[in-house]
Amino acid sequence: MRKPCCDKRDTNKGAWSKQEDQKLIDYIQKHGEGSWRTLPQAAGLLRCGKSCRLRWINYLRPDLKRGNFAEDEEDLIIKLHALLGNRWSLIAGRLPGRTDNEVKNYWNSHLRRKLQKMGIDPNNHRLNQNLPRSQTPDASGSTSSSSLKTNVTPADKSSKSAGDHPEVFDAENVSGDIPDIPRGLPDLNLDLTISVPSSSLTKVEEEEQNPYASKVARDVRSAESPTLLLFA
DNA sequence: AAGTATAACAACCGCCCCTAT
DNA sequence: TATAGGGGCGGTTGTTATACT
Missing domain, CATH: 1.10.10.60 (Homeodomain-like)
Structure with a gap:
């Protein structure tokens, strides 16, 4: 015990x-x-x-940003959530000045609802089947203030760490064929090309500059998908 | 104005992973 | 190799603020 x-x-x-x-x-x-x-x-x-x-x-922490999330931050969270699932610390690591708790709360209180309104299942980022496209507000992106594009439709897998969210999936599937993508999705140009932050710095230098980001980078490097690359 | 519902935020809990021994 | 302990993470709950009736 x-x-x-x-x-x-x-x-x-x-x-x-x-x-x-x-x-x-x-x-x-x-x-x-x-x-x-x-x-x-x-x-x-x-x-x-x-x-x-x-x-x-x-x-x-002195380097916290606080305040409302910008549109590009929202988009990034959604994209990263599609890619990583509920790995809030990893997602927050790509958002300077944001914490996992903050991102998690924002997702649960704002973004989840926002996706649902758009007819997108926030759990798997798929277009909701029982919601006709014509009824999905902003499905074309015409009126959405956000440039939300979610074409990531990883396989429906439940995972312990990420709830019923898909696991981190092969980058090949991001840019390649995704057989499960429902037809008629909005323009789903989700750029999920991810690369490991520059390692030109030594580890010590890296941590001196941003201990939190480098920690996340370590986590990401050890993520289960060997093909997962993080963008800067 | 009062009561109720909902949203947003802050904090805690329990589990898991990593590391030192 | 096994195990204990520290730290980190995600889920969940509690509290406060705001909107609505």
């Missing part, structure tokens, strides 16, 4: 106060990230280490 990450009796839960935020910021600025389990005590916080990590990653 794994022991809990912290003694819950002695930890605060719920919203963070300004004082707690400041303590965490001060500590990390002084000592850097890491050692989340021991950080709370060292920083004088009555919080679980995981809670500290989440607070820092999602809200206190």
